[in-house]
Amino acid sequence: MSTPTRKHTALPKAQILIEALPWLVRHNGKTVVIKFGGNAMIDEDLKAAFAQDVVFLHHAGLKPVVVHGGGPQISAALDQHGIVSEFKAGLRVTTEDAMDVVRMVLAGQVQRELVGLLNQHGPLAVGLTGEDAHTITATKHQPEIDGELVDIGRVGEITAIDTGAIEALLADGRIPVVSSIARSQDDGHVYNVNADTAAAALAAALDAETLMVLTDVEGLYEDWPHSDEVISRLTAAELERLLPDLSSGMVPKMEGCLHAVRNGVTTARVIDGRVQHSILLEIFTDEGIGTMVVPDEQEGDAA
Numbered sequence: 239m240s241t242p243t244r245k246h247t248a249l250p251k252a253q254i255l256i257e258a259l260p261w262l263v264r265h266n267g268k269t270v271v272i273k274f275g276g277n278a279m280i281d282e283d284l285k286a287a288f289a290q291d292v293v294f295l296h297h298a299g300l301k302p303v304v305v306h307g308g309g310p311q312i313s314a315a316l317d318q319h320g321i322v323s324e325f326k327a328g329l330r331v332t333t334e335d336a337m338d339v340v341r342m343v344l345a346g347q348v349q350r351e352l353v354g355l356l357n358q359h360g361p362l363a364v365g366l367t368g369e370d371a372h373t374i375t376a377t378k379h380q381p382e383i384d385g386e387l388v389d390i391g392r393v394g395e396i397t398a399i400d401t402g403a404i405e406a407l408l409a410d411g412r413i414p415v416v417s418s419i420a421r422s423q424d425d426g427h428v429y430n431v432n433a434d435t436a437a438a439a440l441a442a443a444l445d446a447e448t449l450m451v452l453t454d455v456e457g458l459y460e461d462w463p464h465s466d467e468v469i470s471r472l473t474a475a476e477l478e479r480l481l482p483d484l485s486s487g488m489v490p491k492m493e494g495c496l497h498a499v500r501n502g503v504t505t506a507r508v509i510d511g512r513v514q515h516s517i518l519l520e521i522f523t524d525e526g527i528g529t530m531v532v533p534d535e536q537e538g539d540a541a
């Protein structure tokens with residue numbers, strides 16, 4: 239008499255796990271910098287799913303580093319303080335008083351919340367700002383608008399990255415969570431740095447494999463705002479040609495992606511943070527869900 243084959247109802251789960259094997263092998267030990275935009279922090283469920291994904295990557299053998307934004311949260315807090323938000327060249331005009339609020343919201347509110355969510359899964363996340371251990375050093379940034387240098391207050395341009403503190407945390411099995419605030423070594427002031435720019439600079443300095451930018455759109459739209467056709471893949475040179483035509487929030491993101499892939503990062507991706515578990519979909523499946531930027535020499539290669 240032959241032994242009847244048992245019906246293993248969990249078999250599809252094993253199938254899903256095994257499909258992830260090539261990606262697990264490929265990404266094992268690699269650093270991935272994940273930028274979580276303020277606009278993608280829509281609700282509690284999404285934030286909790288984000289934390290699960292990051293912890294999953296950690297336990298899957300990757301080294302995630304989180305850099306968070308908080309633009310809408312800063313605007314709301316400034317509003318409460320009676321300070322009007324104004325943006326020039328895509329950057330927040332940051333007075334000395336506004337800088338206190340920016341720092342309070344990013345380091346004291348958004349970063350604390352993400353650290354708390356990650357640490358529900360174990361003693362993993364450690365928050366820091368670019369001020370800590372000289373992680374991000376900046377100087378006053380003066381954008382050029384219509385041929386003139388414009389003063390937008392305490393907005394920083396990154397001059398140096400010291401990866402020591404982040405690398406020590408990664409070596410200790412922790413998940414660094416970084417707020418995009420920097421200190422100047424010249425004038426001692428604290429500066430507000432765009433979080434996309436900070437994430438890209440950190441990804442390059444850390445020699446990360448991937449920069450992943452989570453935002454509130456599906457990716458880079460080809461003809462925004464007229465169509466919702468997403469560009470799924472483009473090379474650094476193609477992106478460089480597109481940059482002058484991009485507007486608002488996409489400018490620092492795509493400039494950051496370009497900087498990253500031109501400085502050793504293998505892929506930079508802009509993905510939809512409103513989709514639950516978008517990080518896992520992007521890392522562990524064939525179906526990349528957003529826009530992927532690759533260095534020029536990889537043109538035509540499979541990513």
Ligand SMILES: Nc1ncnc2c1ncn2[C@@H]1O[C@H](COP(=O)(O)OP(=O)(O)O)[C@@H](O)[C@H]1O
Pocket residue numbers: 274275276277278307308309434452453454455457458459460461462484485486487488
């Ligand atoms: N070509 C484009 N494709 C997609 N979004 C674009 C494009 N150009 C401008 N945008 C705008 O950029 C926004 C994302 O940037 P931002 O508001 O700074 O988000 P985050 O808080 O995630 O950094 C989108 O919601 C969209 O309004």
Ligand SMILES: CC(=O)N[C@@H](CCC(=O)OP(=O)(O)O)C(=O)O
Pocket residue numbers: 274275276277306307308309310312328329330340393394418430431432433434
């Ligand atoms: C100089 C500058 O504009 N800094 C940004 C920093 C936060 C940020 O970049 O947040 P998102 O990623 O959510 O846009 C700001 O003050 O809004």
